[in-house]
Amino acid sequence: MEVFEVIAKRHSYRGPYLDRNIPREDLRLIVQAGIQAPSGTNAQTTEFVIVDDAELVAQIAALHPTNTAMRQAKAYIACLIDLRPEAVYEGYSFQVEDCAAAAENMLLAITALGYATVWVDGWLRIKSNGKKIGEMLGIPQNKLVRIILPLGVPAEHWAQREKKQFEQRAWYNRYQTG
Numbered sequence: 001m002e003v004f005e006v007i008a009k010r011h012s013y014r015g016p017y018l019d020r021n022i023p024r025e026d027l028r029l030i031v032q033a034g035i036q037a038p039s040g041t042n043a044q045t046t047e048f049v050i051v052d053d054a055e056l057v058a059q060i061a062a063l064h065p066t067n068t069a070m071r072q073a074k075a076y077i078a079c080l081i082d083l084r085p086e087a088v089y090e091g092y093s094f095q096v097e098d099c100a101a102a103a104e105n106m107l108l109a110i111t112a113l114g115y116a117t118v119w120v121d122g123w124l125r126i127k128s129n130g131k132k133i134g135e136m137l138g139i140p141q142n143k144l145v146r147i148i149l150p151l152g153v154p155a156e157h158w159a160q161r162e163k164k165q166f167e168q169r170a171w172y173n174r175y176q177t178g
C-alpha cells in the first residue's frame, strides 16, 4: 500500500477479530516500524513487549470489560516508557513523545499488513490497568506500560472517523481565527 493510502485507511478498531494467529514475522515487522520512529535526541526510549503467549493474551483480554478488540486480540504490543526518565536535552526528556511516534508508526504498519488495532492509552491509566499488565509481563517498577495495541485480523469493516477539514485546522504562514 502506498503511504498516503495507509494513512487514509488507518482507523481505530474495537470490533471482533477472526480466529487467525499473527505470525511472529509480522509482529516483528510491526515493532520494527516502531523502533524506526524518531525520538528526542535519538534517545530511543520506548521499549516494547510483544505478547503472543495464549495464557498471557487471555489474562490481558480478561481485564477490559467492553472493548471487543482488547477482549479478542490474538496478540498485544505493550509500549513502555521510563517513569524516571533521564533528561536528554536542556533538562527535558521526551519519553511520551517518543512513545507516541513509535505507536503511530506501528498503527500504519498494522494497517499496511491488513490487521486492525486501537491505540489504548486512557484505559491503562484507570483502575491500575497499566500497572496490572506491567506485573503480568514482568516489567520493572521504574517502567510503565503507556500504550497497548491489541492485534488481529478484523472480522468487520470499520472506517476512519471523520476528521475536520484542512481549513479548520491548518493555515499557511499565519494562524487564522473565525
Ligand SMILES: Cc1cc2nc3c(=O)[nH]c(=O)nc-3n(C[C@H](O)[C@H](O)[C@H](O)COP(=O)(O)O)c2cc1C
Pocket: 010, 011, 012, 013, 014, 067, 118, 119, 120, 121, 122, 123, 124, 159, 160, 161
Ligand atoms: C493518546 C491517545 C489515547 C487513546 N486512548 C484510547 C483508549 O484508552 N481506548 C480507546 O478505545 N481508544 C483510545 N484512543 C483512540 C482514539 O479514541 C481514536 O484515535 C479517536 O477516537 C479517533 O478515531 P480514529 O483513530 O479511528 O481516527 C486513544 C488515542 C490516542 C491518540
